[in-house]
Amino acid sequence: MTLTQLRYLIAIADSGLNITLAAERVHATQPGLSKQLKQLEDELGFKLFTRKGKSLDAVTAAGAEVLERARIIHAESANIRALAANLRNEAHGELRIATTHTQARYALPLPIAALHSRYPDVGVHLQPGGDAEILQLLERGQADLAVTSSVGAAPASGFTLPAYRWRRVVLVPEDHALAKLDRPLTLADLAAYPLVSYESSLQPESSLRRAFEAQGLPLRLAFTARDADLIRTYVQAGLGVGVLAEMAVTGDDEGLRVLPIEDLLPVCTTWIVLRRNRVLRDYALEFIVQFAPHIDRRDVRRAFDHGVETAPWPEAPHWRDVVALRSAG
């Protein structure tokens, strides 16, 4: 059993049991992986995968056990390397961020640009996905950190830092009836129209859905997407009333009106999620303080390294104030 064999094993599992694809990903040849896999199976004395013909078909129960431990070993050896790289003040590497499209498009560009100017040799890889996918990427070690949002409490998995809070806004065409109201909007006003919003609104636990249900109002979704730009486009096209993150309205929306809705929907918090037991490269820490400037660098290190559960983070600022702070500083 070698570290290489375990790395290959993980690559095969993460490539959907396609050895050829796995070989590309680890920059090796396919026969090499085949052989190492065979050797590992021979040494352990049982098959890690079931075969259908010659192709791999599924992970065996024993294989899953081994895989679980192989991931730990792989993560820890990556930790040792990260530790070493930090100690040598290495300024190059990769930062893999799993996040939602909205964060990637509106909240991350500036912090990442700042990171890039300080660490020009660090490659940043954004891995967009839904909430579950994001956390899974982090869990499986395919992302270094996750940036995700929720209403209320932090996601259960990992070590979370509050980055900022934000509200949703309503977006309508300029000539829409709702734009002409001379009173604050109510949920009932919205319920009169089909809505255009995020894909996550389809889920039964979505906060939009729950807010409507709490008032006994029907929720009609005319269109959903992960992408705020698409939502905007389809609002322009007249499909319905848009409900989206305030970060996604930049003020230059031709022919659209932004209607604040304040307390109609609960406030959201965007979190940075890290995995305990994974060594943070210095530039990852740099990204964190760029993204959540109200958080002190040393507090993060301390809380993260010592496994403090109840890190007394200062209240996360509102998005507006983050933007104001940036344009001021």
Add this chain to the structure above:
Amino acid sequence: MTLTQLRYLIAIADSGLNITLAAERVHATQPGLSKQLKQLEDELGFKLFTRKGKSLDAVTAAGAEVLERARIIHAESANIRALAANLRNEAHGELRIATTHTQARYALPLPIAALHSRYPDVGVHLQPGGDAEILQLLERGQADLAVTSSVGAAPASGFTLPAYRWRRVVLVPEDHALAKLDRPLTLADLAAYPLVSYESSLQPESSLRRAFEAQGLPLRLAFTARDADLIRTYVQAGLGVGVLAEMAVTGDDEGLRVLPIEDLLPVCTTWIVLRRNRVLRDYALEFIVQFAPHIDRRDVRRAFDHGVETAPWPEAPHWRDVVALRSAG
């Protein structure tokens, strides 16, 4: 970085930074270890040990970090091998038990004999030590399980199973004044004599000491040892009144009288301590059910594998009943 390098690193650290000794322990040559260590240091880019002349002097801070993670990697790779050995129904291997002398001498022989008859090819290695040493051996992966006793709650570290409960007894020469009392003993009776007991009684938290303090009685220890046989010998020699575990009195003590003291001192519990995250070989499980027959094999597997904290173990039987059960069965 290879698994071998990390294994060597651990061996060096656990051999008191003596590379030659470490080489023997891993069945390799000393230059081999030296070279691998050098290569690892070169790859990481910093020294893992400080040198005094040519000899290793101390572990660097960075080295300690690496070592910590190397231990995890090593433990997990051992886990994979153990998993494989279980799956192949391998009946040979080693079982390293860290325990106290009393357990080793009086409580373990029968369970180990039973284990041996079922698994004749399993080598059992008893590693006697004090309470702190025992748990450290387990922690560092130099023992597979620990058997240790305490008054009241289980040791804080690891996954604990209650094995049995026991009381202490008083041992005096046949013609001793205490042997002639026609009423139950009191602590005050004992306090009149110098005592002969376990080394652990020297510690301020010892239950013997606390019991005396609770009644404002002075505790005089004439002699202490880890070894019950020694305690018995020195009682025979007239050094004082013996206080020792009931398991250690076998009834054939020439010229000695055993005096029960029931509730004068609190009852002790002997625990099996395992480490979570360490795969249990089948024969280790066999030993456990032999040693603590009131515990169901499958309950242990389930609780251990799934990380159940509050395993609802049946009340541990008293030592007397364990002995009775054995001679009956």
Add this chain to the structure above:
DNA sequence: CGCGTTTACGTCGTTCGTAACGATA
């Protein structure tokens, strides 16, 4: 001068890539 580490060197085993072969849909 003994103890322990490092350096030097030769051998052996292993890994890796290329190329050919085999099986499957």
Add this chain to the structure above:
DNA sequence: TATCGTTACGAACGACGTAAACGCG
């Protein structure tokens, strides 16, 4: 027939052990 995995082979590398040199107490 295209795709994917296995087998075969040769070259290169790396690990290991032996032997000798070096430093320190």
